[in-house]
Amino acid sequence: MTARSIAPDFYRLIEKRVERAANNAENRNDDGTVNWNFVDADVFMETNPTANCVDLFYQLFEEAADHYLVAQA
DSSP, X not given: OOHHHHOHHHHHHHHHHHHHHHTOGGGBOXXXXXXXXXXXXXXXXXXXXXXXXHHHHHHHHHHHHHHHHHHHO
């Protein structure tokens, strides 16, 4: 079972935030690659997960980041 299947609404929210942050020029390295530390920070601040949801947030973030990378390939 994936984290996405446990919290589909939270996943969709994170997925949208990941896409927006990853496409933000401020979150790109000089070579044009995504600076995932900046994306992580932006998405975390926007979603502001409660202490008991941080682990779930990062599971969903990883799934959303993987999905973004596959879509960009």
